[in-house]
Amino acid sequence: MKIAVCIKRVPVMEVKFAIAKDGASVDETGLKYDVNDFDLWAVEAALQLNEKNAPGEVTVISLGPDAASEQIRKALSMGADKGVLLKADKVPGDAFAVAEALAAELKAGAYDVILFGKKSIDFDNSATGAMVGELLGLPVVTGVSKLEIAGGKGTAHRAVEGGVEVLEFPLPAIVTVDEGLNKERLPSLKGIMAAKKKPLETKPAQLGGAGVTVSKMELPPERAAGRIVGEGAAAVPELVRLLQSEAKVL
Amino acid sequence: MPTYKAPLDDIRFLLTELLDVEQLSKLPGYEEATPDVLLAVLEEGAKLCEDVLAPINQSGDAEGCRYENGVVTTPKGFKEAYAEFVKGGWPAMTAPAEFGGQGLPHLTRFVLNEMMCAANLSFAMYPELGHGVAMTLEKWGNEELKHRFMPKIVDGTWTGTMCLTEPHAGTDLGIIRTKAVPAGDGVHELTGTKIFISAGDHDLAENVVHLVLAKLPDAPAGTKGISMFIVPKFLPTEEGGVGTANGVTCGSIEHKMGIKGNATCVINFDGAKGWLVGDEHKGMRAMFTMMNGARLGVGLQGLGLAEVAYQNALAYTKDRVQGRALTGKKAPEQEADPIIVHPDVRKMLLTQKAYVEGERALAYWVGQLIDVEEKHPDAEKRQEASDLVALMTPIIKGFLTDTGFESANLALQCLGGHGYVREYGLEQFVRDARIAQIYEGTNGVQALDLIGRKVPEGNGRLLRRFLTLVQADVKEAQGDPRVAEHAAQLADAVRKTQESIMTVMQKAMQNPDEAGAASTDFLRMMGLVATGWMWLKMARLAHDRLAAGGDARFYDAKVKTARFYFAKLLPQVDALAVTMKSGAAPLMELEAAAF
Ligand SMILES: Cc1cc2nc3c(=O)[nH]c(=O)nc-3n(C[C@H](O)[C@H](O)[C@H](O)COP(=O)(O)OP(=O)(O)OC[C@H]3O[C@@H](n4cnc5c(N)ncnc54)[C@H](O)[C@@H]3O)c2cc1C
Ligand SMILES: Cc1cc2nc3c(=O)[nH]c(=O)nc-3n(C[C@H](O)[C@H](O)[C@H](O)COP(=O)(O)OP(=O)(O)OC[C@H]3O[C@@H](n4cnc5c(N)ncnc54)[C@H](O)[C@@H]3O)c2cc1C
Numbered sequence: 001m002k003i004a005v006c007i008k009r010v011p012v013m014e015v016k017f018a019i020a021k022d023g024a025s026v027d028e029t030g031l032k033y034d035v036n037d038f039d040l041w042a043v044e045a046a047l048q049l050n051e052k053n054a055p056g057e058v059t060v061i062s063l064g065p066d067a068a069s070e071q072i073r074k075a076l077s078m079g080a081d082k083g084v085l086l087k088a089d090k091v092p093g094d095a096f097a098v099a100e101a102l103a104a105e106l107k108a109g110a111y112d113v114i115l116f117g118k119k120s121i122d123f124d125n126s127a128t129g130a131m132v133g134e135l136l137g138l139p140v141v142t143g144v145s146k147l148e149i150a151g152g153k154g155t156a157h158r159a160v161e162g163g164v165e166v167l168e169f170p171l172p173a174i175v176t177v178d179e180g181l182n183k184e185r186l187p188s189l190k191g192i193m194a195a196k197k198k199p200l201e202t203k204p205a206q207l208g209g210a211g212v213t214v215s216k217m218e219l220p221p222e223r224a225a226g227r228i229v230g231e232g233a234a235a236v237p238e239l240v241r242l243l244q245s246e247a248k249v250l
Numbered sequence: 251m252p253t254y255k256a257p258l259d260d261i262r263f264l265l266t267e268l269l270d271v272e273q274l275s276k277l278p279g280y281e282e283a284t285p286d287v288l289l290a291v292l293e294e295g296a297k298l299c300e301d302v303l304a305p306i307n308q309s310g311d312a313e314g315c316r317y318e319n320g321v322v323t324t325p326k327g328f329k330e331a332y333a334e335f336v337k338g339g340w341p342a343m344t345a346p347a348e349f350g351g352q353g354l355p356h357l358t359r360f361v362l363n364e365m366m367c368a369a370n371l372s373f374a375m376y377p378e379l380g381h382g383v384a385m386t387l388e389k390w391g392n393e394e395l396k397h398r399f400m401p402k403i404v405d406g407t408w409t410g411t412m413c414l415t416e417p418h419a420g421t422d423l424g425i426i427r428t429k430a431v432p433a434g435d436g437v438h439e440l441t442g443t444k445i446f447i448s449a450g451d452h453d454l455a456e457n458v459v460h461l462v463l464a465k466l467p468d469a470p471a472g473t474k475g476i477s478m479f480i481v482p483k484f485l486p487t488e489e490g491g492v493g494t495a496n497g498v499t500c501g502s503i504e505h506k507m508g509i510k511g512n513a514t515c516v517i518n519f520d521g522a523k524g525w526l527v528g529d530e531h532k533g534m535r536a537m538f539t540m541m542n543g544a545r546l547g548v549g550l551q552g553l554g555l556a557e558v559a560y561q562n563a564l565a566y567t568k569d570r571v572q573g574r575a576l577t578g579k580k581a582p583e584q585e586a587d588p589i590i591v592h593p594d595v596r597k598m599l600l601t602q603k604a605y606v607e608g609e610r611a612l613a614y615w616v617g618q619l620i621d622v623e624e625k626h627p628d629a630e631k632r633q634e635a636s637d638l639v640a641l642m643t644p645i646i647k648g649f650l651t652d653t654g655f656e657s658a659n660l661a662l663q664c665l666g667g668h669g670y671v672r673e674y675g676l677e678q679f680v681r682d683a684r685i686a687q688i689y690e691g692t693n694g695v696q697a698l699d700l701i702g703r704k705v706p707e708g709n710g711r712l713l714r715r716f717l718t719l720v721q722a723d724v725k726e727a728q729g730d731p732r733v734a735e736h737a738a739q740l741a742d743a744v745r746k747t748q749e750s751i752m753t754v755m756q757k758a759m760q761n762p763d764e765a766g767a768a769s770t771d772f773l774r775m776m777g778l779v780a781t782g783w784m785w786l787k788m789a790r791l792a793h794d795r796l797a798a799g800g801d802a803r804f805y806d807a808k809v810k811t812a813r814f815y816f817a818k819l820l821p822q823v824d825a826l827a828v829t830m831k832s833g834a835a836p837l838m839e840l841e842a843a844a845f
Contacts, residue, residue: 030803073290186302187294189339189352196287225583 001056003046004111006102007039007075009068010122024214035071038117040184042177043075046115049149057081061105063098063205065089077187077195086205093123093214099131100208107136116176118143129176139169143178252562252675254304256296256365259804260607262289264614267791274355274618277625283355295362298338299369302331307370310511311678317503322451322513328373332454336406341377345384349400360617363547367554371682372511376409376449378547383410383461386540390528398486399459408457412540413444413517421695424472428464430479430524438526440464440481440519450515451500457492458483461540462524463533470531478533479524497522508681542643544690546616549646551686552654553609559661559679560602566665567595598664602657604815609650611784616642634715641704641712648696649777651686658683697769705751720744720783727786732793736816740782743820746827747775754830767834775826782820785812
C-alpha cells in the first residue's frame with residue numbers, strides 16, 4: 001500500500017508572538033519550529049497502517065522553506081520511507097494556493113491513502129486536506145479519530161456533536177486526522193541515524209494563485225489585571241452588578 | 251511542580267560554534283557523527299528527558315524505592331520510562347557497533363547525560379551505571395566475557411553496578427574484605443558484603459551485572475592486592491537469557507537525603523560465581539576506567555541539577571512580586587515589583603547562570619577531548635587529550651558538584667519560603683545535588699587526586715599543557731579591546747594559581763600536610779580559572795556573532811554574563827591565593843582532643 005502524509009512546519013506555540021513590521025505577518029525572529037501536532041498523528045497513523053498492510057511505503061510531503069527538511073527528517077526518523085520537499089520560501093496564507101501545489105505532487109504518486117492533519121495549529125484553517133480532495137476528485141473524510149483500512153476500503157470514526165459518526169469509503173481516499181487517533185511515537189536513536197540516509201527530494205512548489213491574502217494582523221488586547229471585589233458571600237451582589245454593568249456578560 | 255526544558259540553544263551554540271564538533275566527524279569511526287546528526291539525536295533525547303523522565307522526578311522522590319521480602323521496587327512510572335528509554339535504543343548510543351551500539355561520540359552522551367540528570371537524576375543513574383560497566387568491560391574484559399555481557403547491557407536488557415564500598419572501607423579501598431576464591435574453569439566464588447551500591451537491585455531490567463572489587467587468597471595487602479570481577483545477579487544461559495540465581499542478594503536499601511528513586515543497596519555475595527576482569531591484583535587499574543567515567547558523569551549531575559534549579563528559580567523571580575525596586579517602581583500596575591528587579595536576587599540568578607553556562611562549556615570540551623583521546627590518528631594529539639582529561643577529571647567532579655550544590659541552594663533561596671516547601675521542587679534539587687559531592691570519591695579526595703597525582707605527574711606536564719592553552723587565548727584576547735579587560739583578569743588569576751601551587755609544592759616536599767591543606771582551595775581555584783577561560787572564549791565569540799548580526803538576545807546575554815563572571819565570581823581566586831599561602835599550620839596545630 002502506498003501512503004502519503006502531508007506535514008507542515010509550524011512555530012512551537014510556547015513563545016510570545018510578535019507581529020512583523022509589515023503588520024500582516026508574524027515576526028519570525030527567535031521562533032522555534034516543529035511538525036504540526038495533527039500532522040504528527042497523521043504520520044503515526046500512516047506508520048501503523050503501513051505496519052498492518054505490509055509491504056508498503058510511506059512518503060512524507062511538506063511544502064515550505066528549505067528548513068522544512070528538518071520536519072521531514074523527523075518524520076523519516078519516526079519510520080517514514082522517503083520525503084519530498086516542495087520548496088516555497090514563503091508559505092501562502094491561502095490554503096487553496098498550497099492545496100494546488102500539493103495536489104499536483106500527489107496526483108503523480110498513485111497513493112492509496114493520503115493523510116493530513118485535521119488542521120494546522122498556526123492558522124487553524126482546517127482547509128488544505130479537503131481542498132486537495134476536491135482537486136483530485138477523491139473521497140475525503142475529515143477529523144478522523146479512529147481509522148481502519150482493509151480489503152481496498154476504509155472505515156473511519158469522527159466525532160460529531162454528542163456522538164460518533166462511522167463512515168466507509170473506497171480507496172484511494174483522503175483522510176484528515178483529529179486528536180485522539182493515536183499518540184505519536186518518539187523517534188528511536190536508530191531511526192534518527194537511519195533518517196539521514198533516506199531519500200529526500202526537493203523541488204519547487206507549483207503554488208496556485210492566492211485568492212485570499214492576509215491584510216492585517218493584531219494581537220489580542222492586553223488583559224486588564226484582575227480585581228478582587230470582596231470576600232465570601234457578601235461580595236456576590238457587587239460581583240453580579242459588575243458582571244452586568246461593566247463586563248456585560250450577564 | 252517544577253519543569254525542565256533542555257537548554258538546546260546553549261547546547262547548539264557550544265557544539266557548533268564554540269567547540270566546532272564538525273571536527274569530530276573527521277575522526278576515523280565518527281564519519282556519521284556530523285553536527286546535524288548529533289543535534290537531531292540530542293533534540294529527540296531532550297524530548298525524552300522533558301516528556302518522559304522529568305514528569306516522574308518529583309513523584310519518584312516522594313515515593314522512593316521500596317524493599318520488601320528481599321525485592322526492590324522502583325517508584326511508580328520508572329519501569330515504563332525505562333522501557334521507553336530502551337525501546338528508543340538510547341542505552342546503545344556510544345557503544346561500538348560490534349556489540350549493538352550506535353558508535354556515536356562520547357560528547358553526545360555527555361550532553362544527553364546532563365539532560366537526563368537535570369530531568370531525573372535518580373532515574374538517570376540506572377542506565378548510566380550499565381553504560382559504565384559496558385565501557386569498562388570493553389577495555390579490560392576478554393572476548394568471551396565481552397560477548398556474553400556487553401550486548402545485553404548495550405541494549406539495556408541488563409543494567410550494571412560498581413561494587414567498591416564496604417561497611418568499613420569507603421575512601422580507603424585498600425582494606426576491603428570481600429574474598430574471591432578460585433573454583434576452577436576460570437570461575438571464582440565471591441563472598442562478602444558491599445554497601446551503598448547504587449542501582450544495586452531493582453525491577454527495571456531482568457538482570458543486574460556487578461563489577462566487584464575483591465581480594466584473591468594470595469593477595470598482597472593494600473590497593474595493590476585488589477582484583478576486579480564481573481558477577482551477575484542471575485547466571486546467563488548459553489542462549490543469552492537469564493538462568494539461575496547466583497548467590498547475590500540485596501540485604502536492604504538505604505533511607506537517605508536525596509536521589510530517593512535510585513536504590514542504594516546492601517549487596518551480599520554468598521559464594522557467587524564471578525569472572526576476573528583484567529589482571530589479578532590489578533583491579534584498581536581496571537576499575538579506574540569505570541571510576542573516571544563515573545567521576546565525569548557525577549560532575550554532569552551537579553551541572554544538570556544546577557540548570558534545572560536555575561530554570562525554575564528564574565521563572566519564579568519574574569513572576570513573584572515583592573517590594574519595590576530601590577530606584578523606583580518598575581511595574582506600577584502591580585502592587586509590587588517582580589523580585590528579579592532586586593540586585594541581590596539578580597546576583598543569585600547570575601551566579602547560577604554564569605556557573606552553569608561556563609561549566610557546561612568546560613564539561614563539553616572535556617567530552618570532546620575524550621573522543622580525541624580515543625580516535626585521533628596522531629599519537630601526540632591523543633596524548634595531549636589524555637593529559638587534559640586526566641587533569642580535568644577531578645576538577646569536573648569536584649568543582650561542578652560543589653558549585654552545582656551552591657547553585658541549587660541559591661535557586662531555592664530565590665523562592666524564599668516557597669523554596670523550602672516540597673511543592674515547588676527546589677528543596678529536592680538541593681537534596682539530590684548533595685550526594686554528588688560525596689560519592690565517586692568525595693570532593694576532598696578529588697582535590698587530593700589533583701594536587702597529589704595529577705599536578706606532579708610528568709613534572710607538571712598536565713598542568714603546563716592546560717595553562718599553555720589558557721595563556722595562548724589570553725594573549726590573543728589582550729589585543730582585542732572588546733575583551734581585553736577580561737583577559738587581564740584571567741591572566742592575573744592564572745599568575746596567582748601558578749604562584750600558589752609552586753609555593754605549596756615546595757613546602758609539601760618538607761611537609762606533605764601542606765599539600766593536603768591546600769588541596770580543596772586549589773581545586774576550586776582551578777575550577778574558577780578553567781571556567782573563566784571558557785567565558786573568555788565565549789565572550790569573544792559572542793562579540794563576533796553580534797557584529798555579524800547574530801541573535802542579539804542570546805549573544806548579548808553571553809557578553810553580559812561573562813562580565814558578571816569576571817567581576818563577581820573569578821575574584822574568589824584572590825581569596826583562595828591568600829588562604830593557600832597561609833599553609834597547613836592553622837589546620838594542624840589544634841590537637842584532636844582540644845577540638
Ligand atoms: C547514595 C550513595 C550512593 C553510593 N553509590 C555507590 C556505588 O554505587 N558503589 C560504591 O562502591 N560506593 C557507592 N557509594 C559509596 C561512596 O562512594 C562512599 O560513601 C564514598 O566513597 C566515601 O566513603 P565513606 O562514606 O566510607 O566515607 P569516609 O571514607 O569514611 O570519609 C569520611 C570523610 O573523611 C574524608 N576522608 C577520608 N579519607 C581521607 C583521606 N585519606 N584524606 C582526606 N580526607 C579523607 C572524606 O573526604 C570524607 O569527608 C555511595 C554512597 C552513597 C551515599
Ligand atoms: C518552614 C517555614 C516557617 C515559617 N514560619 C513563619 C511564621 O511562623 N510566621 C510567619 O509570619 N511567617 C513564617 N514563615 C514565612 C517566612 O518568614 C517567609 O517565607 C520569608 O519571610 C520570605 O518570604 P517569602 O517566602 O514570601 O519570599 P519572598 O519575599 O517572595 O522572597 C523571595 C526571594 O526574593 C528576595 N527578595 C524579596 N524582596 C526583596 C527585596 N525587596 N530586595 C531584595 N530581595 C528581595 C528574598 O530575599 C528571597 O530570596 C515561615 C516560612 C517557612 C518556610
